[in-house]
Amino acid sequence: MKDALQGDCTRYAPGIEIISVRVTKPKIPESIRRNFEQMEEERTKVLIAIEKQRVVEKEAETNKKMAISEAEKVANVSKILMEQKLMEKDSVRKQQEIENQIYLAQEKSFADADFYRLLKEAEANKLKLTPQFLELKFIEAIADNTKIFFGEKIPNMFLDQRLLGNFLQQLSRNVSEEEKSTI
Template sequence: MPLVTQHEAVQVTLQTDQVKDIPCGTNGGVMINFEKIEVVNRLHKDYVYETLLNYGVQYDCIWIYDKIHHEINKFCSSHSLQQVYIDAFDQIDEKLKGALQRDCIRYAPGIEIISVHATKPTIPDSIRRNFEQLEEERIKVLIAIEKQKIAEKEADTMKKMAVSGAEKMASVSEKDSARKQQEIVDQMITWLVRRVWQMLKENQICTRLMGRVWQMLRRGRI
């Protein structure tokens, strides 16, 4: 009897599973639909036999496809439409990846979840238009805030420039004042030097005259 009666090809390199058309309801009762969620995963070759033995060739149906449906519905049911569609949408990928990997580590350790990417869910047209209007208003507010920040920065820059200019003018004024004071001091010193020199000259003249008078007295001319 043949030892092998059936065989299946099992991929052990990176593969991307696409889970499509996932309906879910928010905690407010609004029904939305995720058109596609991509899960990049890999089955480690050392765990191929164990994984197939426990879960069969379609192991990814249990741990990826069905699990994605379950986790998306759990996430939506605990969040509002605002959170799912806008506020917490950027958290969905990591939350799904974490939930899938935790169960795989516990029950199917050969499956590694590399990444998860969810597309934006589709919502009823009337609600979508409201969200689009809200998003437009939010963008306008953000633009206004940024313009205000720019205006404040420009005002602050102008204020700093004005203060710097005033300080420079004050510094120049102080320098001019100091220079003028120094000029006055220099003039006084010059005048004093000249005056002293003049007095010395006058003193020398007086000394010479006194000397001549004294000589004349000694000679009996006076």
């Protein structure tokens, strides 16, 4: 304080030299002192309230950041799980497609083989379809019949006369052709 006063005196009133400064403690009346202390208490309470508010705001901001971080983490995990499920489904789908292609190729091969077999059987049957073969089958069918009836009217009931007539005509032609070929 002495230096501050001396600086001002040297500038504004040269020649004055301050040797010492004495400060006495003033006597403050009790009402003013109480009023001052109350004001200081109020100011301290306000500062404490402001600091508490800042702390609460910082805690809320921290909680908000933590919640956002946790939500992002959950979203990322969910996204990864969803991608994993999609990849699994895609893998199963591709595997099913391959199995379907294998099954289709196998069934096509079986169908082609069956068609070829039936085609060859039809060709063989066409070659076998001769009057002699038909005659043999007719005789075998008659011979397989376990019941044989004799008489004039019974063949009318069991055999179609056209078949029997055609068969007998064919038989007589074959016999006559054989006789001509032997002569």
